[in-house]
Amino acid sequence: MMLDKFKLDDRVAVVTGASRGLGQGMAVGLAEAGAKVVLVARTLSSLEETAARIVKQGGKTKIVQADLSKVEEADRVIAETVAHFGKVDILVNAAGTQVRKPAFEMTEGDWDYLMGVNLKAPYFIGLAAAKEMAKAKRGKIINITSLLSFIGVSNISIYGASKGGLASLTRQWAVEWAKYNINVNSIGPGYFKTELTAALFADPEKAKWVLSKIPLGRTGVPEDLMGTVIFLASEASDYITGQVINVDGGWLSA
Numbered sequence: 001m002m003l004d005k006f007k008l009d010d011r012v013a014v015v016t017g018a019s020r021g022l023g024q025g026m027a028v029g030l031a032e033a034g035a036k037v038v039l040v041a042r043t044l045s046s047l048e049e050t051a052a053r054i055v056k057q058g059g060k061t062k063i064v065q066a067d068l069s070k071v072e073e074a075d076r077v078i079a080e081t082v083a084h085f086g087k088v089d090i091l092v093n094a095a096g097t098q099v100r101k102p103a104f105e106m107t108e109g110d111w112d113y114l115m116g117v118n119l120k121a122p123y124f125i126g127l128a129a130a131k132e133m134a135k136a137k138r139g140k141i142i143n144i145t146s147l148l149s150f151i152g153v154s155n156i157s158i159y160g161a162s163k164g165g166l167a168s169l170t171r172q173w174a175v176e177w178a179k180y181n182i183n184v185n186s187i188g189p190g191y192f193k194t195e196l197t198a199a200l201f202a203d204p205e206k207a208k209w210v211l212s213k214i215p216l217g218r219t220g221v222p223e224d225l226m227g228t229v230i231f232l233a234s235e236a237s238d239y240i241t242g243q244v245i246n247v248d249g250g251w252l253s254a
């Protein structure tokens with residue numbers, strides 16, 4: 001049955017940034033599709049909220065509290081996943097952060113912080129996960145990029161560069177790891193109201209500008225990513241690799 005290919009029943013997924021916002025929504029969606037989901041972020045109380053939502057819908061989950069700006073945490077997250085659930089089939093790299101200010105004011109510290117969380121952390125957790133996936137000759141890696149991988153917007157230069165890098169990394173890994181049957185794809189969200197974009201939406205002028213750019217006429221909600229992440233994590237997408245699927249209400253097509 002074709003619809004069975006969307007099921008994630010015996011799969012183990014690691015979702016970074018699962019404590020709130022888009023990562024939380026995708027973790028809940030993957031669990032609803034049947035996956036056992038490992039929840040990764042720094043804030044334990046928020047991770048517990050995500051876990052409670054998954055348990056309430058009958059799912060299985062484990063929390064691994066980690067600060068992914070510390071590169072050594074990548075190996076620990078994957079080791080704890082394998083110790084607890086025996087394997088890792090799916091990785092969703094959703095943890096991300098933002099610094100908004102003019103490019104002239106950006107510092108080396110801003111660069112290291114943004115590149116560390118948005119690009120270096122996905123790289124090294126992806127590496128640790130792919131080593132497990134390569135042994136199993138099967139895996140799905142989904143990097144959460146952005147509209148800003150492709151367009152320029154003022155005051156978020158380093159963030160944009162980190163997300164452009166992540167879109168490229170998706171293609172590099174897709175080609176290099178195809179021989180291990182690891183599919184590597186990205187989801188590029190448009191504008192969603194979360195903690196990450198709160199400062200932007202607090203400015204009525206900017207909020208109006210954002211809305212004016214979206215053909216579908218509204219900003220995204222975490223549920224808008226659930227179908228795409230389940231699809232890319234499932235057998236239904238086995239012949240898709242190296243792609244970015246933009247979930248942006250049509251922004252990039254306008």
Ligand SMILES: NC(=O)c1ccc[n+]([C@@H]2O[C@H](COP(=O)([O-])OP(=O)(O)OC[C@H]3O[C@@H](n4cnc5c(N)ncnc54)[C@H](OP(=O)(O)O)[C@@H]3O)[C@@H](O)[C@H]2O)c1
Pocket residue numbers: 016017018019020021022023040041042043044046066067068069093094095096097117144145146147188189190191192193194195196197
């Ligand atoms: N919202 C949008 O419009 C939008 C658009 C395009 C792309 N995105 C991308 O989507 C992803 C999720 O964004 P969001 O809007 O949901 O943002 P958010 O609400 O601010 O959530 C960010 C997540 O990343 C985690 N995180 C941040 N720094 C971390 C660190 N050092 N170690 C571990 N976890 C860390 C946070 O958890 P803790 O604070 O608990 O650690 C949280 O779970 C990001 O990659 C973002 O760039 C968002």
